[in-house]
């Protein structure tokens with residue numbers, strides 16, 4: 124098949140007729156398929172079988188530190204779960220604060236503390252005329268929602284295959300004191316599945332920020348979420364690299380077991396320097412007497428250690444891989460060589476990121492919806508929901524079955540073709 128841009132007007136018109144007929148046929152099926160959010164499927168929730176049973180009324184409820192997990196106390200988490208999360212994040216327990224069921228709360232709290240009280244004695248961000256955050260794009264919509272919520276100005280930073288454009292990051296962070304943070308998903312990024320190279324991580328660690336309270340928000344949400352056993356990416360430990368570079372306080376790292384155990388009741392963790400921990404704990408001690416230690420104990424006893432987590436993640440990968448492969452196969456078979464879209468084959472994480480021809484993403488998402496396929500709203504992967512090229516679409520293959528993913532992707536590629544042909548005809 125020729126690239127669409129090489130087709131004559133007549134060929135394009137004929138193609139449009141064929142595609143419209145195929146589209147109407149698909150629409151008539153009355154499907155209802157959702158590939159919008161990165162939710163584990165019901166089958167994946169079943170992978171954590173037994174997690175609810177490691178503790179019952181007869182269990183010894185004491186943590187290894189002697190505290191009764193049913194009672195108050197232990198603000199930063201019980202030692203065995205700190206150790207587990209530290210192993211998962213590639214750092215040590217002394218850097219860990221255990222949160223509630225979701226890491227997003229820890230991220231929100233961290234921005235919120237900086238906004239109302241300031242970081243380590245610095246001016247609270249609410250008292251400054253301008254506060255800016257750098258946002259590698261495409262990125263995670265809920266990150267951008269947090270910074271938008273606090274009125275923080277967001278600046279797009281383009282992503283490359285090795286991470287964010289570090290020339291731009293260095294230039295802005297090192298020269299502009301109003302730049303206070305950057306959102307990063309360093310491993311199997313949402314939505315592109317990109318992993319930061321060692322050079323990128325080192326360049327982050329060696330930033331020389333103009334603002335003393337500049338912090339990297341290192342959201343390692345997919346740290347153990349590999350798709351392939353024989354092709355796994357490992358990235359450098361940012362906390363260790365920042366220490367080596369003389370910037371120990373520059374990073375807050377986040378992770379959770381949301382997509383390991385249960386997104387509704389997992390365990391979350393923040394890893395950061397001792398000074399940042401002390402600063403954060405001054406606030407947390409007002410905010411709570413402690414998070415859910417029964418759930419922490421349950422997770423620590425169930426997974427035991429990093430090996431336990433890794434074994435467990437293989438089972439998730441077995442369910443995820445066929446869905447990713449089905450989706451990618453349809454994309455390749457139907458779109459390769461047409462010059463109307465590009466995508467990256469991820470090795471982990473929860474998403475496939477698709478770039479359509481400029482000006483087509485919104486129309487593709489709308490066409491899919493009309494045919495019963497729900498995608499994440501176009502623009503959601505950019506700050507302010509504004510994709511300047513109207514090109515990026517996030518595909519989330521985790522929730523539907525592989526068969527549903529096949530059907531949904533077939534409709535998706537049809538919509539990509541149809542919208543692209545219409546765009547070319549209108550040009």
Ligand code: PMP
Nearest residue numbers: 161225226227263313344379381
């Ligand atoms: N960070 C990223 C990059 C995510 O993709 C997600 C879930 N989609 C989260 C955080 C949410 O994590 P949690 O459930 O721990 O709040």
